[in-house]
Amino acid sequence: MAVGVWTWVIWPRFGLAIYRDDRSFDGGTPTSFLWVHALLIAASLTIGTVVGVLGVRAWRAARGSGVPQNRPGPAAPKNGR
Numbered sequence: 001m002a003v004g005v006w007t008w009v010i011w012p013r014f015g016l017a018i019y020r021d022d023r024s025f026d027g028g029t030p031t032s033f034l035w036v037h038a039l040l041i042a043a044s045l046t047i048g049t050v051v052g053v054l055g056v057r058a059w060r061a062a063r064g065s066g067v068p069q070n071r072p073g074p075a076a077p078k079n080g081r
Contacts, residue, residue, distance in 0.1 A: 001059065004052015007045060015041045 015038070018024060024034040 001052055001055035004048050004055060007048025007052070011041050011044050011048070 018034065018037040018041070021033070024031060024037075
């Protein structure tokens with residue numbers, strides 16, 4: 001979950017910095033510098049969102065299972081059944 005939050009805190013701010021960079025536009029036309037960074041930011045936000053959602057789902061599943069996280073489950077019978 002922390003990765004998802006971190007991603008959404010950092011990357012939009014970085015995107016704004018890239019947008020304001022002098023290398024981002026040439027006479028009002030977006031440059032490859034801007035497009036490459038926009039693609040990297042979009043990919044990072046997508047990955048961060050997926051990881052964050054998976055983290056929330058895992059946390060909810062662990063909370064709802066009623067099984068403590070740091071304890072082993074029931075032992076298997078010794079006779080193999």
